[in-house]
Amino acid sequence: MSVELHHTVTGPEDAPTLLLGGSLGSTTQMWEPQVEALSTALRVVRFDMRGHGRSPVPDGPYTMADLGGDVLALLDRLGVERTHYAGLSLGGMVGQWLAVNAPERIDRLALLATSPYPGGPQNWLDRAALARDQGPVALADTVVGRWFTEDFAKARPHEVTELRDGIADTPAEGYAACCEAISQWDVREDLRRVGAPTLVVGGSEDQATPVDGNAALIADRIPGARLRVLDHAAHLLSWEQAPRVNTLLTWHLAQAGPELSAR
Numbered sequence: 001m002s003v004e005l006h007h008t009v010t011g012p013e014d015a016p017t018l019l020l021g022g023s024l025g026s027t028t029q030m031w032e033p034q035v036e037a038l039s040t041a042l043r044v045v046r047f048d049m050r051g052h053g054r055s056p057v058p059d060g061p062y063t064m065a066d067l068g069g070d071v072l073a074l075l076d077r078l079g080v081e082r083t084h085y086a087g088l089s090l091g092g093m094v095g096q097w098l099a100v101n102a103p104e105r106i107d108r109l110a111l112l113a114t115s116p117y118p119g120g121p122q123n124w125l126d127r128a129a130l131a132r133d134q135g136p137v138a139l140a141d142t143v144v145g146r147w148f149t150e151d152f153a154k155a156r157p158h159e160v161t162e163l164r165d166g167i168a169d170t171p172a173e174g175y176a177a178c179c180e181a182i183s184q185w186d187v188r189e190d191l192r193r194v195g196a197p198t199l200v201v202g203g204s205e206d207q208a209t210p211v212d213g214n215a216a217l218i219a220d221r222i223p224g225a226r227l228r229v230l231d232h233a234a235h236l237l238s239w240e241q242a243p244r245v246n247t248l249l250t251w252h253l254a255q256a257g258p259e260l261s262a263r
């Protein structure tokens, strides 16, 4: 059964909707570098994944269908028939699920630093067990260490600490149950069925979802998908390379119709 996701809406009410789905251990905060740039021409809807931030935390395990079903319920609540969707990491997995399982609801798709198959269950089940046992605080330093390049972490340590604390504050059950959803995730054979025009963005220094086997594979399989690889970018590339990501998203989504390209 779906839950009512916490969300925020920014931008003109009559503009096309863009949903932003975030990473494991994040909240709507992770999209702050995008909101101003994207919300002049789009109605930007950020949401907390179930088990995260201010959304409900049902007992796990969750599945990607649970997470995708929550997004469909959110669209229904907002009265949105079709939407653009951009997601990073876990948010990008949910984007792939939506594009495969609810293609009639998705207009244009952007998949950032995400994976079609994050390597099989065991690592993720181990991470789930650790999160339940000791809390995400036990993982926060390691995880945030993959979110940014060393140069960025040296230059902007306060931002890294803030996001690290966000991972640590994620409800243990929510974090663990989302790891369990990731542990079962394998969409490789379904990607050829995706009809949404898709932009795939990878980070050249992303060790969590390296371009080879992730962004490159997704772009190879989704018909007509466009791949862009950003240098000086690790996993949370929407934060570290915000202006470049905002330009790419604006470019990709502006091809949807005259409302966007005119602004």
Ligand SMILES: O=C(O)CC1=CCC(=O)O1
Residues within 6 Å of the ligand: 022, 023, 024, 088, 089, 090, 091, 143, 146, 182, 208, 209, 235
């Ligand atoms: O948390 C990580 O290590 C990277 C990641 C994979 C899926 C996700 O959302 O984050």
